[in-house]
Amino acid sequence: MKREIIKRLPKIELHCHLDGSVRPHILEQIAEQQNQPLPWTGDALKNKLVAPEDCTSLLEYLERFDVVLPYLQEESAIELISYDLIAQVAEENVRYIEVRFAPLLFNRKGLTIEQIVTAVVMGLKRGEKEFGVKANALLCGMRHHDETTNQSVVNAVRQFYGKGVVGFDLAGDEANYPTALFESVVSIAKEHDLPITLHAGECGCPHNVMTAIELGATRIGHGIAIQKDDSVLNACLTNQTTIEMCPTSNFQTKAVTELKDYPFQKFLDAGLNITINTDNRTVSNTTLTDEYEKLANWYHIDYACMEKLNHNAVNGAFTSETEKEHLHAYLTAGYADYR
Numbered sequence: 001m002k003r004e005i006i007k008r009l010p011k012i013e014l015h016c017h018l019d020g021s022v023r024p025h026i027l028e029q030i031a032e033q034q035n036q037p038l039p040w041t042g043d044a045l046k047n048k049l050v051a052p053e054d055c056t057s058l059l060e061y062l063e064r065f066d067v068v069l070p071y072l073q074e075e076s077a078i079e080l081i082s083y084d085l086i087a088q089v090a091e092e093n094v095r096y097i098e099v100r101f102a103p104l105l106f107n108r109k110g111l112t113i114e115q116i117v118t119a120v121v122m123g124l125k126r127g128e129k130e131f132g133v134k135a136n137a138l139l140c141g142m143r144h145h146d147e148t149t150n151q152s153v154v155n156a157v158r159q160f161y162g163k164g165v166v167g168f169d170l171a172g173d174e175a176n177y178p179t180a181l182f183e184s185v186v187s188i189a190k191e192h193d194l195p196i197t198l199h200a201g202e203c204g205c206p207h208n209v210m211t212a213i214e215l216g217a218t219r220i221g222h223g224i225a226i227q228k229d230d231s232v233l234n235a236c237l238t239n240q241t242t243i244e245m246c247p248t249s250n251f252q253t254k255a256v257t258e259l260k261d262y263p264f265q266k267f268l269d270a271g272l273n274i275t276i277n278t279d280n281r282t283v284s285n286t287t288l289t290d291e292y293e294k295l296a297n298w299y300h301i302d303y304a305c306m307e308k309l310n311h312n313a314v315n316g317a318f319t320s321e322t323e324k325e326h327l328h329a330y331l332t333a334g335y336a337d338y339r
């Protein structure tokens with residue numbers, strides 16, 4: 001597989017965090033606009049934004065978000081990073097992306113959840129118009145937030161559903177806040193038929209994946225721990241659950257430490273609906289092209305496999321059947337010369 005070809009071929013991304021994908025020069029621009037100059041520039045700034053080489057856990061990985069969040073408390077900054085994310089993905093021919101973020105991490109200066117979600121949707125739509133990339137948003141509840149706070153995120157999904165927002169997620173510290181704690185919050189989303197994808201199985205616990213499926217998640221973020229329990233793997237097969245794998249991130253957070261323990265091939269062979277994603281383009285210092293290139297180096301996947309992974313993503317996407325047909329057709333045409 002050639003990098004230039006991987007980059008050019010059409011791709012779909014289901015798992016990408018907005019606040020983890022702010023390019024350093026955009027953050028500098030925002031800091032200047034807000035008269036809040038950054039204490040770092042150049043490589044020093046990049047080092048602050050990217051997870052460290054020796055990152056030991058998801059919690060340490062999540063500390064990187066503390067650098068950007070103070071700058072993401074105004075509508076113009078939120079709109080700009082959303083637009084810029086679409087500019088980034090357009091460069092590597094991502095045709096459809098679901099961008100996730102936790103609105104209630106952007107309210108430190110008093111923005112309402114409506115203002116925050118509107119700013120993201122406006123930025124995504126501006127990008128969509130300019131670059132021709134279809135983009136929808138997913139709203140994340142945070143595991144360390146209380147129930148009322150997370151309920152207001154579900155309410156915002158209801159309010160904006162069909163207006164740029166397509167589903168609900170739970171992100172953050174999985175090890176200390178297991179999925180079962182969120183039964184009542186996720187149940188509200190389920191009762192209202194809102195699409196649900198939950199981060200689960202990123203911190204070694206297959207049980208969190210089972211709970212997520214039982215609560216109505218049709219997609220799982222990461223899901224690495226599925227490999228530890230065949231009953232969970234079978235539940236994913238029975239429910240045709242989409243698995244959003246994020247290879248670079250999974251090594252940084254120590255969801256796995258050795259390549260032999262990475263379950264890509266196992267999941268593929270088992271027939272799981274796996275998809276490939278970046279998780280956080282800046283924090284993980286990656287692109288979707290990088291992620292596929294890694295898989296090509298590690299597993300010698302071919303273009304037909306890459307095409308299959310992208311069709312899986314379309315199948316799992318929270319978008320209309322008409323849109324999915326367009327995307328499938330686009331992929332089929334794009335990969336035709338490479339099968």
Ligand SMILES: O=c1[nH]cnc2c1ncn2[C@H]1C[C@H](O)[C@@H](CO)O1
Nearest residue numbers: 017019065100101102140171172199
């Ligand atoms: O890989 C992840 N696992 C759990 N939470 C994550 C991951 N990447 C980012 N987040 C958190 C940090 C962000 O502030 C939040 C919303 O995007 O989601």
Ligand SMILES: [Zn+2]
Nearest residue numbers: 017199221279
């Ligand atoms: Zn994630």
